[in-house]
């Protein structure tokens with residue numbers, strides 16, 4: 001199938017990693033037509049429309065909605081919030097993409113899947129669903145491109161670490177002595193946009209994405225210090241206390257379970273990874289922790305000069 005027609009970007013109003021939103025802007029900047037799928041009409045939908053996207057409203061769990069939004073779009077980015085129905089949404093998308101016929105389906109997954117097998121899964125229901133989703137997409141025979149990022153800087157390292165960095169100059173996370181190599185979701189979006197712009201050479205490939213350096217949290221804290229011009233340290237906190245805080249903050253059970261598993265895997269050294277997907281696809285190196293913290297200095301309490 002040719003690439004004529006708009007590129008469908010799901011989860012386009014996202015605010016956490018906001019991969020869909022950033023992919024939408026990057027494709028529009030390249031002059032490519034984008035159909036941006038959102039869950040509801042709101043300010044975020046209006047902003048996407050003002051930027052030049054065709055905005056469509058729909059639910060990724062409603063097959064008729066998915067059929068309506070995919071129809072006419074040969075290239076699709078599929079990603080949505082961490083949710084208990086992730087597998088159902090993936091399989092719905094696969095069924096529709098087979099029916100409609102697409103030239104590329106770019107699937108957001110997770111790097112943890114690289115270490116998973118039938119005998120070796122993880123306790124995270126989200127990671128298990130990504131693993132099963134990848135299996136189902138492989139059986140589908142669709143022209144899939146798989147994106148497997150490690151943990152996003154925009155997750156643990158900003159909303160979850162930001163408050164203690166602002167208040168006490170300390171990153172308080174239960175990561176123990178494990179090494180980690182977070183990637184910016186802005187880099188992930190650059191990879192997805194490059195693939196969607198010209199999917200041909202990428203179909204069938206799996207891209208693992210990390211930042212440029214794997215290091216323990218004391219190393220990460222040094223990068224925060226350099227970016228903020230003040231000393232930031234790392235404090236390992238008891239996982240049970242952290243889990244209690246997440247529950248008290250009212251996070252959904254599925255997400256809490258996922259975050260607690262990610263912290264456990266970090267402590268076990270399972271996030272000690274280095275992959276070159278960002279540079280390979282975009283010809284630009286991945287953002288470092290220091291660059292990321294510099295860009296978001298105000299959210300960490302500002303830079304001391």
Ligand SMILES: NC(=O)c1ccc[n+]([C@@H]2O[C@H](COP(=O)([O-])OP(=O)(O)OC[C@H]3O[C@@H](n4cnc5c(N)ncnc54)[C@H](OP(=O)(O)O)[C@@H]3O)[C@@H](O)[C@H]2O)c1
Pocket residue numbers: 010011012013014015016017018019020038039040058059060061079080081082083108109110111126148149150151152153155156185
């Ligand atoms: N955070 C990490 O560290 C990390 C690492 C590796 C991979 N990932 C993967 O990245 C993906 C999340 O990407 P992201 O952070 O860019 O997402 P995000 O910013 O949270 O945006 C996701 C969007 O999906 C929309 N959505 C949720 N359920 C929907 C439904 N039923 N129908 C239509 N839209 C729906 C949400 O709409 P509303 O805004 O209206 O709710 C939201 O705008 C997940 O697959 C996750 O596993 C994350």
